[in-house]
Amino acid sequence: MAFLRKIQRSDFVYYFFRDPIAYISFGILLVLFVGAFAAPLIAPHNPYDPTTIDIMDSELPPVWASEGSARFLLGTDDMGRDMLSTMLYGMRISILIGLGAVLLQATIGIVVGLLSGYIKKLDAILMRIADVQLSFSTYMIAIFIGATFQMMFGVANYEKIAAPLLILIIGLAEWPQYARTVRASVLAERRKEYIEAARIIGLSRLRIMWRHILPNTLSPVLVISTVQVANAIMSEAALSFLGLGMPQNKPSLGSLITSGFEYIFSGTWWITIFPGILLVVLILVINLLGDWIRDYLNPKLYKG
Amino acid sequence: MDKLLAINNLNVDFTLRSTTLRAVNNVSLSVDKGERLGIVGESGAGKSVLGFSIINLISKPGRIASGSVLFQGEEISSYSYEQMRQIRGNRISMIFQDPMMTLNPVLTIGDQMRETINAHASMSATDVNAICLEKLRKVYIPSPEKRLDQYPHEFSGGMRQRIIIAISLLTNPSLIIADEPTTALDVTIQAEIMDLLLELCETEHMGLILITHDLAVVSQVTQRIAVMYAGSIVELGATEELITNPQHPYTRGLLGALPQRASGDGRLNQIPGVMPGLAKIPEGCSFRNRCSLAADICLTKPLLERKSSGNQVACHMVK
Amino acid sequence: MFAFTVRRIAQAILVMLVISFIGFSIKHSFGDPVRELVGERVTPQERSEIREKLGLNDPFFIQYGRFLKSAVHGDLGRSFFFKKPVTEVILAKAPATLELVFCASLIVIGLSVPMGIYAAIHPKRLLSRLILGISIVGVSMPVFLTAILLIYIFSVELGWLPSFGRGETVRLFGFWDSGLLTWDGLRHLIMPSIALSSIMLPLFIRLIRSEMMEVLETEYVKFAWAKGLKPRRVWYVHAFKNTLLPVITVGGVQLGIMVAFTILTETVFQWQGMGAMFIESVSRADTALMVSYIVVVGFIFVVVNTMVDLIYGLVNPTVRIAGRK
Numbered sequence: 001m002a003f004l005r006k007i008q009r010s011d012f013v014y015y016f017f018r019d020p021i022a023y024i025s026f027g028i029l030l031v032l033f034v035g036a037f038a039a040p041l042i043a044p045h046n047p048y049d050p051t052t053i054d055i056m057d058s059e060l061p062p063v064w065a066s067e068g069s070a071r072f073l074l075g076t077d078d079m080g081r082d083m084l085s086t087m088l089y090g091m092r093i094s095i096l097i098g099l100g101a102v103l104l105q106a107t108i109g110i111v112v113g114l115l116s117g118y119i120k121k122l123d124a125i126l127m128r129i130a131d132v133q134l135s136f137s138t139y140m141i142a143i144f145i146g147a148t149f150q151m152m153f154g155v156a157n158y159e160k161i162a163a164p165l166l167i168l169i170i171g172l173a174e175w176p177q178y179a180r181t182v183r184a185s186v187l188a189e190r191r192k193e194y195i196e197a198a199r200i201i202g203l204s205r206l207r208i209m210w211r212h213i214l215p216n217t218l219s220p221v222l223v224i225s226t227v228q229v230a231n232a233i234m235s236e237a238a239l240s241f242l243g244l245g246m247p248q249n250k251p252s253l254g255s256l257i258t259s260g261f262e263y264i265f266s267g268t269w270w271i272t273i274f275p276g277i278l279l280v281v282l283i284l285v286i287n288l289l290g291d292w293i294r295d296y297l298n299p300k301l302y303k304g
Numbered sequence: 305m306d307k308l309l310a311i312n313n314l315n316v317d318f319t320l321r322s323t324t325l326r327a328v329n330n331v332s333l334s335v336d337k338g339e340r341l342g343i344v345g346e347s348g349a350g351k352s353v354l355g356f357s358i359i360n361l362i363s364k365p366g367r368i369a370s371g372s373v374l375f376q377g378e379e380i381s382s383y384s385y386e387q388m389r390q391i392r393g394n395r396i397s398m399i400f401q402d403p404m405m406t407l408n409p410v411l412t413i414g415d416q417m418r419e420t421i422n423a424h425a426s427m428s429a430t431d432v433n434a435i436c437l438e439k440l441r442k443v444y445i446p447s448p449e450k451r452l453d454q455y456p457h458e459f460s461g462g463m464r465q466r467i468i469i470a471i472s473l474l475t476n477p478s479l480i481i482a483d484e485p486t487t488a489l490d491v492t493i494q495a496e497i498m499d500l501l502l503e504l505c506e507t508e509h510m511g512l513i514l515i516t517h518d519l520a521v522v523s524q525v526t527q528r529i530a531v532m533y534a535g536s537i538v539e540l541g542a543t544e545e546l547i548t549n550p551q552h553p554y555t556r557g558l559l560g561a562l563p564q565r566a567s568g569d570g571r572l573n574q575i576p577g578v579m580p581g582l583a584k585i586p587e588g589c590s591f592r593n594r595c596s597l598a599a600d601i602c603l604t605k606p607l608l609e610r611k612s613s614g615n616q617v618a619c620h621m622v623k
Numbered sequence: 624m625f626a627f628t629v630r631r632i633a634q635a636i637l638v639m640l641v642i643s644f645i646g647f648s649i650k651h652s653f654g655d656p657v658r659e660l661v662g663e664r665v666t667p668q669e670r671s672e673i674r675e676k677l678g679l680n681d682p683f684f685i686q687y688g689r690f691l692k693s694a695v696h697g698d699l700g701r702s703f704f705f706k707k708p709v710t711e712v713i714l715a716k717a718p719a720t721l722e723l724v725f726c727a728s729l730i731v732i733g734l735s736v737p738m739g740i741y742a743a744i745h746p747k748r749l750l751s752r753l754i755l756g757i758s759i760v761g762v763s764m765p766v767f768l769t770a771i772l773l774i775y776i777f778s779v780e781l782g783w784l785p786s787f788g789r790g791e792t793v794r795l796f797g798f799w800d801s802g803l804l805t806w807d808g809l810r811h812l813i814m815p816s817i818a819l820s821s822i823m824l825p826l827f828i829r830l831i832r833s834e835m836m837e838v839l840e841t842e843y844v845k846f847a848w849a850k851g852l853k854p855r856r857v858w859y860v861h862a863f864k865n866t867l868l869p870v871i872t873v874g875g876v877q878l879g880i881m882v883a884f885t886i887l888t889e890t891v892f893q894w895q896g897m898g899a900m901f902i903e904s905v906s907r908a909d910t911a912l913m914v915s916y917i918v919v920v921g922f923i924f925v926v927v928n929t930m931v932d933l934i935y936g937l938v939n940p941t942v943r944i945a946g947r948k
Contacts, residue, residue, distance in 0.1 A: 132638055132641070135876050135879070135880075135924055135928050136880075136883070136921070136924055137880035137883040137884075139880075139883045139884065140880070140882075140883035140886075140920070143883070143886060144917055147901075147905040147913060148649055148653075150905065151649075151653045151905070151908060151910070151913075152652075152653065155906075230763065234763075234765050237765050237767075237768075238765055238766070238767065238887055241765075241767045241887065241890070242886065242887070242890060242902055243902070243906065244905075254765075257767070257768060257771070261771055261891075264771065264774065264775050264779060265778075265779060265786075267779065269775060269779075272771055272775075273772075273775070276768045276771065276772070279765065279768065280760070280763055280764050280765075280768065283763040283764075283765075284759065284760060284763035287759055287762060287763050288759065291759065359849065361845070361848055361849055363845075389851050389852075389853070390851065391851070392848070392849055392850065392851035393849060393850035393851030393852070394851050397849075397850075398846070398849040400842060400845070400846055400849075401842075402842060405841065405842035405843060406842050406843055406846045407843055407846070408843040408844075408847065408861050408864075408865065409843070409865070410864045410865055410868070411860070411861070411864070419850070419852060419856060419860075420850045420851070420852070423850065423851050423852045423853060423856070424851060468846075471850065
């Protein structure tokens with residue numbers, strides 16, 4: 001109870017519930033997450049089960065259009081899959097890849113950041129790599145790595161292991177953000193006297209890094225993590241659009257948009273537009289929350 | 305004597321998170337023509353906010369809640385933006401605390417001087433340049449002609465503060481507000497800058513409001529001193545009288561903390577506790593929690609009144 | 624300034640070496656130069672003879688050295704699909720991409736500067752909130768989706784603008800096919816440029832706004848107000864000049880990054896530029912062309928970054944003076 005009361009009184013909760021953008025975004029995100037992860041339970045159809053799909057149902061418009069069918073709320077795609085169900089399953093894949101990729105980039109980035117912030121010899125090399133990668137844009141790097149992988153494995157094999165590969169690609173492409181952030185706060189932290197004290201006591205470097213410096217770098221890591229999840233989901237969508245992402249039989253939101261693109265010229269707009277809207281809403285609420293957390297943790301800006 | 309500036313019952317509020325903090329609390333002050341007034345207090349006492357509120361340039365979310373500011377007989381606190389702009393840097397100049405931060409790094413000294421004149425008068429370029437050079441000479445900048453085309457980072461801190469003083473002189477203001485003008489400088493340069501300010505005020509017959517936490521500095525330069533504590537003036541009077549015969553317990557504490565005034569046992573007197581933040585100022589006398597003389601009567605706010613010493617003191621315990 | 628320039632160019636060369644090395648490694652592992660030269664119908668015996676003749680059995684680093692040498696002379700190999708040297712293919716496609724990036728940059732710079740300044744100066748006004756609101760939606764919108772939406776609205780529903788290709792082009796200087804000089808070419812440019820700028824515009828607005836707001840809080844801006852300067856002078860001279868420095872560094876790099884997004888934009892609009900060519904070369908497993916694209920784009924990025932740094936050195940008096948000594 002005491003803990004709950006402490007949370008209730010904290011600034012965080014106070015500002016959170018005073019800012020409609022923050023709690024509405026959070027609410028929408030919660031709904032989207034539940035929708036995505038409970039997809040097998042709540043989706044009206046199972047898009048992965050070919051026996052339930054009838055090609056005769058393909059390209060049906062949403063229920064409110066004149067030719068719509070009550071069985072398919074948002075219509076069907078070119079293969080006759082229910083749009084709503086496919087989108088929910090697709091969002092689950094997008095979110096999983098996004099989270100997985102961020103976990104990977106955070107791990108690489110934190111290790112690199114700690115090393116280069118604490119060991120001078122490594123700093124120059126590691127940070128140059130990070131700089132070059134950032135100056136090329138992480139998208140470009142991801143596309144290059146994706147193209148190379150596709151060549152390495154061949155298109156068919158690539159599609160089979162697309163999900164873990166995409167996590168790997170995006171993780172490898174976007175770690176420099178973390179490395180830079182962590183390095184900056186390590187440099188700020190190690191000048192402080194408690195680190196000096198820890199060294200004088202005779203603690204090992206590893207222990208100082210792990211127990212003393214790392215915990216203090218976590219708040220900036222948290223700030224960029226939200227935005228990085230949004231970026232990773234966007235990268236996945238872009239890769240899928242270029243044919244370097246999820247295959248059509250296990251589509252993410254990005255590959256759904258792609259498959260609908262061909263049909264847009266014949267007026268079958270819903271195959272592209274619905275997943276597009278869902279993707280934008282998902283990324284938007286994550287970005288809005290990320291902005292809010294950044295403003296909250298940086299009170300100087302908040303007052304302005 | 306003519307009043308140059310008269311502040312009456314000025315209140316400045318900062319609105320944060322639904323609560324309102326009063327940074328300047330019912331302050332009344334006046335500066336005569338050519339007079340030098342010191343405002344002394346710890347950081348956070350509201351002295352800088354008071355200084356900025358005179359030209360209505362308080363950082364957001366601060367604003368003047370009530371009170372009047374009479375400058376040369378004009379009520380300037382209610383002036384429009386444009387009217388106020390014509391006073392700033394023209395009839396009232398300011399000198400800031402840190403000369404390393406005050407000059408724009410990407411503009412030359414000449415640009416930053418000329419624009420000040422151009423904002424307030426229309427003159428030919430040669431006249432403007434002549435004024436700039438004249439003022440640079442006044443603050444003893446060697447070979448000023450060359451200096452005009454240089455950037456701020458080519459000057460030392462002391463030189464920059466001289467340039468800033470020169471900028472404040474450009475329009476021949478009748479009042480200069482100097483906000484901790486020497487705090488960021490080396491001790492040896494501090495004295496030079498203070499001497500320069502004193503000299504210029506005397507030769508140009510300018511009024512000066514010197515805002516500082518340093519009683520030693522203020523006692524050498526000013527004719528009167530106002531001591532601020534937690535947004536209010538607690539003692540106000542002639543420098544000589546206030547330094548030699550402080551009345552308010554806080555002023556006494558401040559003076560007791562100066563090394564040259566410490567009693568024989570070799571220890572500096574400290575005021576117990578710290579000044580409360582604006583949100584935690586106690587009711588009644590704001591100093592009572594730290595005061596050795598505090599009594600029940602201190603629960604009501606003492607007014608700034610003339611006491612037997614001749615100075616105005618805000619304390620129930622001083623007769 | 625001289626030492627600074629030399630150091631910066633040395634860095635650029637180093638980065639180019641690394642990129643070429645990565646490019647060559649990919650080519651070495653996955654490419655098949657024999658196929659690039661003679662196609663797929665050769666006997667294994669002929670094949671091994673050709674391999675020997677081409678020096679493909681030499682040690683890795685000797686081959687890399689050869690690759691570097693011919694790369695410096697502008698020879699990056701042959702595309703097996705186009706049956707032409709890749710440099711020729713890329714040069715033919717480059718104008719389309721560069722014109723697209725150029726138009727998108729104009730849109731980005733022309734709109735972001737006034738919008739960013741406005742939002743920084745008047746943070747509480749409705750219009751500023753609107754600008755910021757739209758820009759966060761813009762940041763959250765993938766480029767290809769913006770492009771698809773534009774096509775759906777302006778080509779499919781309204782039928783106002785063409786949805787693919789470059790339209791009528793004019794040949795300039797004997798090699799540059801420009802779409803900027805014909806009405807049809809310009810009409811084809813509109814949507815791709817907007818789509819391409821849609822990702823950078825919100826970033827620029829937010830960048831300019833936040834940098835400018837930070838500058839507006841500084842002591843020297845406060846001093847400028849205290850000098851009684853007119854608001855225009857404080858905003859556009861004192862504040863904006865200082866905002867420019869970080870904006871040039873970050874912004875210059877970001878404009879270079881737009882080249883990366885041309886891959887997406889060109890694919891949607893079937894714009895015959897380098898980006899679409901790259902994706903086609905990936906799906907055709909045209910290794911030489913793909914690697915050359917990486918090297919050429921890497922070169923563009925390195926040049927842009929180096930130039931941005933040098934310009935920064937020119938604009939910033941602190942760097943300039945430090946270099947003079």
